[in-house]
Amino acid sequence: MGLENFSYSHTIGIASFLGRGFMNPVDVRLDSEGLLFVLSRSNAANKDVRVSVQTLDSEYMYEFGRWGTDPGQTTQPTAIVLDGDDRVYVPDEFMHNVSIFDREGKFLKRWGEFGAGVGQFNRPSGIAIDSDGNPHIVDHLNARVQKLSPDGKFISSFGTFGTEPGQFNFPWGISIDSEDGIWIADWRNDRVQRFTPDGEFVSMLGSSGSSDGQFDRPSGVHVASDGTVFIADWRNDRVQVFGQDGSHTETLIGDATLSKWCQEFLDVNPEQASWRENAGLFEQEKRFWRPAAIETSSDGLVLIADSCRHRIQIYNRASVLAEV
Amino acid sequence: MTTVARKHEDEAVMAHLLRRAGFGATRDQIDQYVARGYEETVEDLLNPSHGEPEDQDLMDRYFIASVEARSVGHADPQWSWRLATSEKPLEEKIALFWHSLLAVGGIKLDHGLEMLTEIELFRRVGLGSFRTILFEISRNPGMMYWLDNQNSHKDAPNENYGRELLELFSMGIDDMGEGDYTEDDVKTAARAFTGWASKPTPPPFFLGPFPMEFRFDASDHDNGEKSFLGETGNFDGENIIDIIVKKRATARFIAMRLYLYFVSDEPDDEEIERLTDVFQETDGDIRSILRSLFNSDHFKSAAVRFHKVKSPAELVFGAARLTDRFDIPDMDSSLLANQSLFMGQHLLNPPGVEGWHEGEEWVDSGSLIERINFAASELGRVEAPGIRRMIELVELAGDDLQPEEFVEACLDAMGSIDLDNGSKAVLVEHAGQSGSMGSADRIVEMFQLIVSTPDYQYC
Numbered sequence: 001m002g003l004e005n006f007s008y009s010h011t012i013g014i015a016s017f018l019g020r021g022f023m024n025p026v027d028v029r030l031d032s033e034g035l036l037f038v039l040s041r042s043n044a045a046n047k048d049v050r051v052s053v054q055t056l057d058s059e060y061m062y063e064f065g066r067w068g069t070d071p072g073q074t075t076q077p078t079a080i081v082l083d084g085d086d087r088v089y090v091p092d093e094f095m096h097n098v099s100i101f102d103r104e105g106k107f108l109k110r111w112g113e114f115g116a117g118v119g120q121f122n123r124p125s126g127i128a129i130d131s132d133g134n135p136h137i138v139d140h141l142n143a144r145v146q147k148l149s150p151d152g153k154f155i156s157s158f159g160t161f162g163t164e165p166g167q168f169n170f171p172w173g174i175s176i177d178s179e180d181g182i183w184i185a186d187w188r189n190d191r192v193q194r195f196t197p198d199g200e201f202v203s204m205l206g207s208s209g210s211s212d213g214q215f216d217r218p219s220g221v222h223v224a225s226d227g228t229v230f231i232a233d234w235r236n237d238r239v240q241v242f243g244q245d246g247s248h249t250e251t252l253i254g255d256a257t258l259s260k261w262c263q264e265f266l267d268v269n270p271e272q273a274s275w276r277e278n279a280g281l282f283e284q285e286k287r288f289w290r291p292a293a294i295e296t297s298s299d300g301l302v303l304i305a306d307s308c309r310h311r312i313q314i315y316n317r318a319s320v321l322a323e324v
Numbered sequence: 325m326t327t328v329a330r331k332h333e334d335e336a337v338m339a340h341l342l343r344r345a346g347f348g349a350t351r352d353q354i355d356q357y358v359a360r361g362y363e364e365t366v367e368d369l370l371n372p373s374h375g376e377p378e379d380q381d382l383m384d385r386y387f388i389a390s391v392e393a394r395s396v397g398h399a400d401p402q403w404s405w406r407l408a409t410s411e412k413p414l415e416e417k418i419a420l421f422w423h424s425l426l427a428v429g430g431i432k433l434d435h436g437l438e439m440l441t442e443i444e445l446f447r448r449v450g451l452g453s454f455r456t457i458l459f460e461i462s463r464n465p466g467m468m469y470w471l472d473n474q475n476s477h478k479d480a481p482n483e484n485y486g487r488e489l490l491e492l493f494s495m496g497i498d499d500m501g502e503g504d505y506t507e508d509d510v511k512t513a514a515r516a517f518t519g520w521a522s523k524p525t526p527p528p529f530f531l532g533p534f535p536m537e538f539r540f541d542a543s544d545h546d547n548g549e550k551s552f553l554g555e556t557g558n559f560d561g562e563n564i565i566d567i568i569v570k571k572r573a574t575a576r577f578i579a580m581r582l583y584l585y586f587v588s589d590e591p592d593d594e595e596i597e598r599l600t601d602v603f604q605e606t607d608g609d610i611r612s613i614l615r616s617l618f619n620s621d622h623f624k625s626a627a628v629r630f631h632k633v634k635s636p637a638e639l640v641f642g643a644a645r646l647t648d649r650f651d652i653p654d655m656d657s658s659l660l661a662n663q664s665l666f667m668g669q670h671l672l673n674p675p676g677v678e679g680w681h682e683g684e685e686w687v688d689s690g691s692l693i694e695r696i697n698f699a700a701s702e703l704g705r706v707e708a709p710g711i712r713r714m715i716e717l718v719e720l721a722g723d724d725l726q727p728e729e730f731v732e733a734c735l736d737a738m739g740s741i742d743l744d745n746g747s748k749a750v751l752v753e754h755a756g757q758s759g760s761m762g763s764a765d766r767i768v769e770m771f772q773l774i775v776s777t778p779d780y781q782y783c
Contacts, residue, residue, distance in 0.1 A: 043389035
């Protein structure tokens with residue numbers, strides 16, 4: 001079945017322990033100039049974590065935030081976000097803090113420590129920034145969202161553990177829409193919840209399952225500027241798309257072609273290329289395996305972190321393209 | 325026997341069962357199991373409900389690279405977590421048994437995901453019929469690759485799988501290297517398994533690994549008539565397994581391996597013959613054999629308690645479970661497999677097709693230091709809930725304990741373990757030489773001394 005509102009564009013990435021490529025990318029963001037920032041999670045013990053920066057044409061540029069616990073290092077990073085000055089924020093659920101880098105990857109500072117008090121975290125996961133520049137951090141084992149000021153001071157928080165509306169069960173991703181509404185991927189409740197900028201519950205999407213509009217551990221949520229909601233339906237290996245009214249409109253399951261980096265790898269490794277041809281799993285190669293996060297651009301790109309295939313799959317949105 | 329002595333013996337036997345059918349138990353768990361009853365506990369252990377654990381999603385979230393584990397190292401966090409926390413200990417213990425007996429080496433396979441799939445196979449069928457186990461492992465793509473059945477063709481059979489199937493997986497050989505089968509039987513088995521292979525998968529170097537799958541290629545299978553172990557027919561691999569599992573040599577071999585794994589490092593011929601009979605009477609039902617084994621007077625006797633060397637996995641996960649500190653997957657739990665590796669047992673990567681050599685071979689001067697250091701470190705975690713509870717139990721035993729009573733209280737709090745009189749005397753003497761025995765520091769020190777004794781290396 002073809003896509004109605006999207007067309008597949010291209011894929012960036014190759015499995016790589018360092019440098020060019022990714023290792024289990026769990027988040028993806030564009031900066032103000034269109035550079036692509038990708039967070040590789042890896043397994044902490046394998047030490048392949050990093051934020052890598054590349055162009056949308058697959059030109060690798062640099063990386064930072066590699067494995068460790070010293071300032072400027074990350075151990076179990078969970079998400080990234082860039083603020084209006086292109087500073088990069090990286091929550092880390094091993095160190096229970098948020099590291100902040102400039103656009104070139106120079107370490108600036110980090111906030112937080114383990115705990116349940118204000119400004120403390122117990123495994124921070126998703127992060128988003130509102131229109132005033134305030135970071136909102138999903139403090140997931142404390143089952144709350146903390147709002148900090150741009151200089152890291154605690155402002156407010158909301159949420160408790162549970163399954164009732166407004167409660168959280170191992171929440172993961174977060175998105176802030178154009179009106180500063182807050183959307184949370186309430187991961188273990190198999191739903192996405194929407195809140196006002198003050199943290200008042202508004203509505204929720206989804207239930208447990210694999211039908212349209214149902215989720216199996218949604219990890220990422222992203223609300224595009226036109227209000228379209230993208231949800232990474234993690235254990236169903238798909239991304240579901242919803243309209244502003246919450247109606248399900250489309251499901252993406254992955255359409256990847258070989259990335260430029262993969263093609264170059266196979267070109268110089270003909271034995272590997274032959275091995276791949278012999279396997280012939282070309283349909284399987286296309287599909288998402290644990291898509292974790294989504295990013296969109298103003299010119300209609302939809303970028304999806306395909307975490308267990310070590311790549312970013314990129315689509316075009318037909319409606320936005322028509323407007324542009 | 326007095327009531328107190330009877331109670332003590334019931335607890336000691338239950339603790340023994342839980343060390344052998346699992347990775348040990350806390351004092352409170354032993355009490356719960358004793359209240360449930362010995363035979364009822366055996367049944368509970370033998371009949372775990374199989375299925376995805378409730379916390380599998382958490383494991384996958386925190387260790388995303390283990391979902392598509394490209395290597396053994398990437399897969400480690402998954403099995404470490406299960407071994408450290410599973411409430412179905414025999415399911416994990418039997419998986420470990422088959423993992424060593426039907427060994428697939430992780431380094432050659434270089435496919436962590438497939439290694440985890442194999443462990444899951446052992447969890448699923450490991451307590452069932454040996455025929456099913458042998459059939460499923462013969463259709464396991466990792467095994468087919470590991471033992472070169474990819475290269476076994478009807479015009480040129482590769483004997484590797486047929487040979488290991490007979491020699492190491494089922495009928496076995498004696499001390500002289502002889503089995504109840506001939507070289508011709510090996511060649512025939514190899515012919516019968518031609519066409520059994522794994523599907524090719526893309527290399528893992530650009531998109532990560534793809535799940536492996538079994539493939540039967542009928543066009544590459546030898547359909548000719550075959551004679552095997554005295555029978556003649558148009559046999560395929562499944563027929564070969566059917567013939568193998570009916571042989572008494574197979575029954576004896578599996579009974580022997582189960583005995584050595586669950587009972588003692590020293591075989592007892594009479595008991596092994598009895599278990600061999602059970603194998604044959606039940607068509608090789610592993611659950612029935614283990615039921616008979618665990619419920620036997622021989623197994624329960626004091627003569628076999630603490631006379632089996634703990635494998636590294638038993639020592640690491642036994643000590644870790646005592647701490648009761650793993651409520652959510654974390655870096656610590658993910659690294660437990662490394663401790664086992666340091667002591668000589670690289671989980672998900674047996675050293676060869678023979679699996680691990682067990683018993684006294686586990687311990688040398690280097691591994692002994694690792695074993696003691698690790699166990700002492702775990703028992704020194706005073707903030708861990710399990711250690712706090714053990715301290716509390718010793719404190720509840722009384723505030724003016726004599727040295728011997730203090731040592732006994734510590735041993736009891738650690739899960740009704742026992743030491744020989746020599747080791748115990750040294751600990752009693754130490755306890756009597758230094759100050760108050762009631763402080764948490766002194767109690768923890770005694771726990772650490774206990775796990776540093778030679779006796780603690782045995783289960």
